[in-house]
Amino acid sequence: MPTKTRKIKKPWGYHLILDASKCNEEAIRSKETIAEFAKKVVEEIKMVAYGSPRIVRFGTGKAKGYTLVQLIETSNITAHFSEETNAVYLDIFSCAPFKPYDAIKVFKEFFNPAYIKTRFIKRSA
Numbered sequence: 001m002p003t004k005t006r007k008i009k010k011p012w013g014y015h016l017i018l019d020a021s022k023c024n025e026e027a028i029r030s031k032e033t034i035a036e037f038a039k040k041v042v043e044e045i046k047m048v049a050y051g052s053p054r055i056v057r058f059g060t061g062k063a064k065g066y067t068l069v070q071l072i073e074t075s076n077i078t079a080h081f082s083e084e085t086n087a088v089y090l091d092i093f094s095c096a097p098f099k100p101y102d103a104i105k106v107f108k109e110f111f112n113p114a115y116i117k118t119r120f121i122k123r124s125a
Contacts, residue, residue, distance in 0.1 A: 014094055015120070018092075024086075025086055031066060047098065054068070076091075088111055104116070
């Protein structure tokens with residue numbers, strides 16, 4: 001049975017997807033810097049953290065690096081920091097609206113990427 005497409009009137013959630021390359025090597029390898037980033041981005045997008053961020057370093061080859069998971073009262077912030085390529089892949093999803101520019105500004109301050117690609121999606125089922 002084919003699915004129907006309908007016009008979205010009010011989004012359920014807002015999703016920022018950020019891919020960045022040639023980031024600051026020291027910053028993406030620093031658990032402390034990543035923790036500071038998590039705290040600052042939560043503040044800047046006017047969300048409330050639900051507990052402390054989980055920051056774990058694992059993987060091999062291209063996938064080796066820290067992964068960040070920060071729960072927020074309205075959903076989550078996740079990121080993976082690739083040590084081999086100095087790339088960062090960040091996702092922020094919230095059912096409460098936020099300004100993507102505020103998150104991007106904080107990201108640039110902490111990780112100083114040479115290149116950045118972003119997508120902002122308004123999601124609804």
